[in-house]
Amino acid sequence: MTWLDLPDGTGFGITNLPYGIFSTPGTARRTAVAIGDRVLDLAAATGDPVHATGTLNAFMARGPAAWGALRRQLTAWLTDPAHRAAIEPLLSPRADVTMHLPIEVADYVDFYSSRHHAENLGRMFRPGTPPLTPNWTHLPIAYHGRAGTVRVSGTPVIRPAGQLGAARFGPSERLDIEAEVGFVVGMPSTPGEPVPVDAFTAHVFGVCLVNDWSARDLQAWEYVPLGPFLGKSFLTSVSAWVVPLAALEAARVAPPARDVELLPYLDDSAAPWGLDLTLEVRLNGELISRPPFKQLYWTAPQQLAHLTVNGASLRTGDLFASGTVSGPAGDQYGSLIELSWNGTAPLTLAGGARSFLEDGDVVTITATAPGPGGTRIGFGEVTGTVTPAPRRAPA
Known part of the structure; x- marks a missing residue:
C-alpha cells in the first residue's frame, strides 16, 4: 500500500513505477517515475545527476543492480509514511508536465x-x-x-x-x-x-x-x-x-x-x-x-x-x-x-x-x-x- 491517494483503477500503482523524461515550464528535462496521476521528480528526490541528463540512457547503463536498488528505494519512499513529508512536495500532476522521448535511441x-x-x-x-x-x-x-x-x-x-x-x-x-x-x-x-x-x-x-x-x-x-x-x-x-x-x-x-x-x-x-x-x-x-x-x-x-x-x-x-x-x-x-x-x-x-x-x-x-x-x-x-x-x- 502507498500513502498516496491513487485514482481507482490506475495502471500506475506502486507495483508498476514506470520511468519517463519530463519537463515543466522553465525547467530542464529530467527523469520521472509515474505514480497514480502524478510524477515524482527523481533528480530532486535522489540528488543524483544521472537523473538530470534528459534521457534514461545514463541510468540504464548502470545495469540491473542499480535498477533494482532504485526500485526498492522508490517503493520504500512511496509506502512508508515516514518519507511523506520529504517526497510529497516533489510530486507534480501528470497533467501539468510535458513528456519527452524517454531514451536516446541508439539502434x-x-x-x-x-x-x-x-x-x-x-x-x-x-x-x-x-x-x-x-x-x-x-x-x-x-x-x-x-x-x-x-x-x-x-x-x-x-x-x-x-x-x-x-x-x-x-x-x-x-x-x-x-x-x-x-x-x-x-x-x-x-x-x-x-x-x-x-x-x-x-x-x-x-x-x-x-x-x-x-x-x-x-x-x-x-x-x-x-x-x-x-x-x-x-x-x-x-x-x-x-x-x-x-x-x-x-x-x-x-x-x-x-x-x-x-x-x-x-x-x-x-x-x-x-x-x-x-x-x-x-x-x-x-x-x-x-x-x-x-x-x-x-x-x-x-x-x-x-x-x-x-x-x-x-x-x-x-x-x-x-x-x-x-x-x-x-x-x-x-x-x-x-x-x-x-x-x-x-x-x-x-x-x-x-x-x-x-x-x-x-x-x-x-x-x-x-x-x-x-x-x-x-x-x-x-x-x-x-x-x-x-x-x-x-x-
Whole structure:
C-alpha cells in the first residue's frame, strides 16, 4: 500500500513505477517515475545527476543492480509514511508536465513475430501458396529501422510522400498503423559475443508501446528485393513511459507451441518470457481492436538472441519492437490492412468508413498487463494525429 491517494483503477500503482523524461515550464528535462496521476521528480528526490541528463540512457547503463536498488528505494519512499513529508512536495500532476522521448535511441530493429499477422498478409498477397515463408518458424524475421525518426507519443504524423509505382509520385494513400510492443536495452554487450536467451534480463531495462506507422503503397513498390525502407522510416512513435521488466513478473506466460525444433540458441524453454499484455487500438476514440500479445510466436529473449547471434553488439538505448501484434479473431488485428482486409472490407465507424488513415485521424494504442496481487500494470499510451503531406515534388 502507498500513502498516496491513487485514482481507482490506475495502471500506475506502486507495483508498476514506470520511468519517463519530463519537463515543466522553465525547467530542464529530467527523469520521472509515474505514480497514480502524478510524477515524482527523481533528480530532486535522489540528488543524483544521472537523473538530470534528459534521457534514461545514463541510468540504464548502470545495469540491473542499480535498477533494482532504485526500485526498492522508490517503493520504500512511496509506502512508508515516514518519507511523506520529504517526497510529497516533489510530486507534480501528470497533467501539468510535458513528456519527452524517454531514451536516446541508439539502434532500432523491428521484428515480424506475430504468426496471425504474418499469415494474414501471406493470404492477402500470396494466395494459393502457404501463408508463411519457409523460414518464418525457424527464426525471428526483422528489418533494421531508422533510429533518428523514433519520436515520443503525441508527435504529429506527417503523411509521407514517395514513389507509388512506376513514374508516379505523391502522398501515401494507404497510411497504416502497426500496434506493437517495444523493448529497451539498458546494458550493452561485447562486439562479437552473442547474447544468449537467458541473459535477457541482464540487458533489457523495460518495455514500451510502439506504433510503427506504415505507408503500405510506398512499401509495396519498394520492398523487393531488400525490404522496408521509405514506407517505414518516416516515423515510429513510442510511449512516454518505460515499464521496468521487474514490474512484469506476474505477466509472464509460456509462448505458443512451436512448429519445429528450434536451434539451441533460440531455445527459451528454461525461462519463457511470453507476456500477457492486452493492447487496445482506438481510431478517433473508437475501439477497433484488442490485440493479445501473449500469442506472439517469438519472444523478446529469442529476438534479442537472434539479433546478436552473428556478433552484432547491443548499445544502451537500443530499441527492438515486436512487429504488429495480431490475434486470430477479426477484432484482434493490429493493423488497418488486416482490419479492412487490404481495403476490400472497410471498417464502419462513427466518423465514416475507413480502410486506411485519413488526414485528421487520431490513433491511440494502450495496453495493460496483470500485476502482483491482482493489480494491473499500465503502459500509458502511444498516440498520433495524421496531418497532411507538405506540398512537394521530386527533384
